Amino acid sequence: MAGVLLWVVCPKGNATALLSLIPRSGKHKRCRVHQKVKFSTGVSAISSAVANPARSSEEKVYDVVLKQAALVKEQRGKKTLDLGTRTETDGFTDWDLLNEAYDRCGEVCAEYAKTFYLGTLLMTPERRRAVWAIYVWCRRTDELVDGPNASHITPRALDRWEKRLDDLFEGRPYDMLDAALSDTVSKYPVDIQPFKDMIEGMRLDLRKSRYMNFDELYLYCYYVAGTVGLMSVPVMGIAPESKASVESVYNAALALGIANQLTNILRDVGEDARRGRIYLPQDELARFGLSDDDIFRGQVTDKWRNFMKDQIKRARMFFDEAEKGVSELNAASRWPVWASLLLYRQILDAIEENDYNNFSKRAYVGKVKKFASLPVAYGRALMGTSKLF
Ligand SMILES: CC(C)=CCC/C(C)=C/CC/C(C)=C/CC/C(C)=C/[C@@H]1[C@@H](COP(=O)(O)OP(=O)(O)O)[C@]1(C)CC/C=C(\C)CC/C=C(\C)CCC=C(C)C
Numbered sequence: 184m185a186g187v188l189l190w191v192v193c194p195k196g197n198a199t200a201l202l203s204l205i206p207r208s209g210k211h212k213r214c215r216v217h218q219k220v221k222f223s224t225g226v227s228a229i230s231s232a233v234a235n236p237a238r239s240s241e242e243k244v245y246d247v248v249l250k251q252a253a254l255v256k257e258q259r260g261k262k263t264l265d266l267g268t269r270t271e272t273d274g275f276t277d278w279d280l281l282n283e284a285y286d287r288c289g290e291v292c293a294e295y296a297k298t299f300y301l302g303t304l305l306m307t308p309e310r311r312r313a314v315w316a317i318y319v320w321c322r323r324t325d326e327l328v329d330g331p332n333a334s335h336i337t338p339r340a341l342d343r344w345e346k347r348l349d350d351l352f353e354g355r356p357y358d359m360l361d362a363a364l365s366d367t368v369s370k371y372p373v374d375i376q377p378f379k380d381m382i383e384g385m386r387l388d389l390r391k392s393r394y395m396n397f398d399e400l401y402l403y404c405y406y407v408a409g410t411v412g413l414m415s416v417p418v419m420g421i422a423p424e425s426k427a428s429v430e431s432v433y434n435a436a437l438a439l440g441i442a443n444q445l446t447n448i449l450r451d452v453g454e455d456a457r458r459g460r461i462y463l464p465q466d467e468l469a470r471f472g473l474s475d476d477d478i479f480r481g482q483v484t485d486k487w488r489n490f491m492k493d494q495i496k497r498a499r500m501f502f503d504e505a506e507k508g509v510s511e512l513n514a515a516s517r518w519p520v521w522a523s524l525l526l527y528r529q530i531l532d533a534i535e536e537n538d539y540n541n542f543s544k545r546a547y548v549g550k551v552k553k554f555a556s557l558p559v560a561y562g563r564a565l566m567g568t569s570k571l572f
């Protein structure tokens with residue numbers, strides 16, 4: 184990510200030097216903290232709004248869901264766009280360069296997320312490369328605060344990254360990888376808000392290391408992961424035969440991002456604590472008789488086990504919510520989503536198998552279980568749309 188760093192820190196740097204933005208090897212391990220949120224459905228969100236005149240995070244996030252869903256519906260009303268891969272020259276776009284940019288996104292994706300990359304190979308070529316472009320932008324954004332150069336990143340640098348995002352949405356990409364995303368967002372009904380919100384999540388990471396309650400944590404999870412669901416569904420597409428409302432599918436996509444992030448947080452409690460970060464709701468820790476000191480001490484006690492059981496239960500509820508939406512996606516897009524859902528959810532089982540020691544033991548899904556999940560995911564992907572909505 185040296186190239187990205189150079190640009191965000193020193194925006195007048197030489198653009199051509201920034202074309203190979205992501206190193207091909209030596210993935211820096213991201214150390215995100217834990218978060219936990221009180222799960223609620225749209226229904227409970229409405230009732231909590233009545234009880235509390237201040238808007239909850241869930242309600243604020245739902246506005247973004249509605250906006251993204253409206254954009255999708257608007258485009259559905261228009262005639263089908265030309266999404267084909269192009270080779271000719273139209274006087275404005277160098278299609279060879281654009282194809283090369285997408286190929287580069289594919290390489291990055293293959294290197295950082297192999298299973299996911301394999302899953303995308305089942306998608307149509309246009310969808311596949313568009314998802315790669317989104318993946319690469321998310322990965323670069325995350326690397327700004329979690330990569331090897333994170334200590335150089337300031338809020339002003341993130342402002343510049345956001346300006347660059349505005350530019351690419353307006354058709355002025357800064358480099359090749361941005362050019363791929365710029366092309367993608369011009370072809371699919373992708374709203375800019377989730378992208379901006381992901382940058383906001385990175386800002387939050389720079390200034391905040393504690394979360395008072397689940398509402399605060401929920402917002403963080405939306406910023407850094409729920410946004411991914413909202414960005415990718417416009418590209419993956421909803422099955423033409425789906426009877427589900429567009430909003431319900433986007434809600435499920437949001438839930439998968441939240442579930443993944445909550446799981447990520449629960450897996451990395453010890454790692455995050457060593458960086459002085461606790462992504463767990465403070466009020467819930469207190470309710471279980473726990474404090475920051477208990478996290479830093481890292482002893483697995485009955486209090487900790489009970490707390491963790493509660494957190495795991497909530498994360499699973501988000502996964503359950505997400506499951507309802509996967510079958511509504513275009514058939515060719517379902518497999519990578521099922522695979523990622525099944526694999527990530529098993530991390531929760533692994534935490535249980537480790538007797539809730541997420542302080543010094545990393546929960547992981549072994550190769551055998553991982554590979555066994557792939558045909559299961561494929562089988563589920565073959566099943567038709569659900570009747571749940
Ligand atoms: C099919 C699929 C998974 C598509 C998503 C592709 C995509 C654009 C991914 C971007 C992921 C990314 C780089 C996000 C940046 C922030 C980040 C790193 C978030 C964490 C991911 C876990 O990554 P990892 O395990 O590598 O973490 P470490 O860096 O090692 O700590 C997150 C926990 C969240 C990522 C969120 C998702 C994958 C949400 C996926 C949701 C959908 C694809 C919507 C599916 C649709 C329905 C209807 C359910």
Ligand SMILES: [Mn+2]
Nearest residue numbers: 214215447451
């Ligand atoms: Mn993590």
